[in-house]
Amino acid sequence: MSKKTSYLLGILLTIIIGTILYWWLCCNCCNAESCDHKKGDEKTIVETPNVMEATLNPFSIKDSDYALKSNDNFNFKDSSFRILEPVSEELKNAVLNLKTYFDENPSKRVSIAGYYTNEETNNSAYPNLGLARANAVKNYFVTQGVSSKIMDTEGELKDSMIADENKIFFGPVHYELFAVSEDDKANDEVLKVACEALKTNPLVLYFNTGEAQINLTTAQREKIANISRCVDKIGVKVLVVGHTDNTGNAANNVMLGQQRADFAKSYLIQNGILSTNIEAASKGPNEPISDNASEAGKAKNRRTVVTIN
Structure with a gap:
């Protein structure tokens, strides 16, 4: 091989190696945007939030x-x-x-x-x-x-x-x-029976006067639903009566019983029973259902009874 040919091959080899090195260094060390081959491959992915449309019921x-x-x-x-x-x-x-x-x-x-x-x-x-x-x-x-x-x-x-x-x-x-229909009339009779049952088995609540919420059992919730139906369908009134134990002055206990009854009345109003359909009263310590000689008995006497009349 002549010197001239060897010289030309050296120049060609230098160009090839330089091009390869430039490509390699450009794509690995420089800003990715400067690489032409990556510009066409890269895609910007924008995630669209999955927003559900609100339900509209006219x-x-x-x-x-x-x-x-x-x-x-x-x-x-x-x-x-x-x-x-x-x-x-x-x-x-x-x-x-x-x-x-x-x-x-x-x-x-x-x-x-x-x-x-x-x-x-x-x-x-x-x-x-x-x-x-x-x-x-x-x-x-x-x-x-x-x-x-x-x-x-x-x-x-x-x-x-x-x-x-x-x-x-x-x-x-x-x-x-x-x-x-006849079925509706039959349902009305069933409701009347349920309303009479509330008079003998009323809703009894135990809570402190300052409480803003009453924790109800499933059975108590059903009773309130029935009380509401009795008021709506039959036209009865709700009677809320506050009771106390015999601790302290009798007159003060009557006032305390009234406060408990008023709180229960307010709670019922907040839950959709119209105020005009609710009467609140107090019996104070006068109608105990347990012996006031024990703390357990006193706790039972401190109650609010919700019934219909």
Whole structure:
């Protein structure tokens, strides 16, 4: 091989090695954006948050010869059974329209079902949050002149329901119109029996006067639901009576018993029983159910009894 050929091969080999080294150093030591071969391969991945749309249930109620719809409905915060204010004018007019329909069709009734989810906390006195919401809507209807006697309330689990970013449920309530049947009359008789049972086996609460919450058992929640139904359907009054033990001055104990009764009354009002349907009184130490000679007996006597009359 001639010197000239060797010289040319050396130059070519130098160019090849230099190109390889440049490529290698560029892609491993420099900014990745300076590598042309990576520019085409790299892709910017932007993750889109998985935001679920809030469930919207409009106010809708219909019968064979009647239909009423509003884009608005009663709204509730997550884990709450209090209607969010203000109620829209459109919804107010829809309820008044419904009242007119009932006035003209006395055989018609309405079932109000309140929805709730398993993720919510039931802070009401009712067996479930849906029933508490249905009772709140029922009470609003009552304020607009609709008789509580023509309304049935129930709670329904609906985990498919989605709140918005502010944890508001839009219209977690469903309505059904129906006509009075023989079955409904039979159910009324069953309710009357349940109401009579409350008189002999009332709801008894034990709590301290300063408490803001009453921890209820499942059986006690059912009793409050039945008390509410008895008030709505039969027109009875709720009687709340506070009792004390015999410690201290008798007159002061009567006052203490009244404070306990008033607190229980306030609790029932917060849970949807209208104040006009509740009477609160005190028996003080005058009707003990146990011996005041022991602490256990005194604890039993410090009670508030909720019944109907």
